[in-house]
């Protein structure tokens with residue numbers, strides 16, 4: 001799977017959503033999350049993110065390893081809806097993300 005990391009927090013550019021052929025990038029409150037079981041590793045989302053927040057799971061920088069966990073945890077209650085567009089924005093975040101200080105600007 002691919003993972004969305006810290007640069008997405010409080011930015012939510014959403015360019016990535018347009019690229020995903022399986023509609024597996026879900027909008028949370030402060031960032032977006034890739035569904036680890038629904039992502040088919042096509043990689044189309046990675047180059048379009050203007051803040052370079054998206055990484056292949058094995059390539060997530062060490063300082064952002066908690067975001068790998070967060071991408072999985074976000075779906076603990078949600079399960080596998082099989083499509084983000086029909087769900088829309090989810091006003092929740094993985095606990096680690098919710099606890100991050102707000103970004104300035």
Ligand code: F3S
Pocket residue numbers: 004007008011012013014015016017032048049050051052053054
């Ligand atoms: Fe976030 Fe980048 Fe997508 S900022 S919403 S991962 S395009």
Ligand code: F3S
Pocket residue numbers: 002019020021022023024025034038039040041042043044045046
């Ligand atoms: Fe979609 Fe990106 Fe995975 S475009 S299939 S979330 S690698």
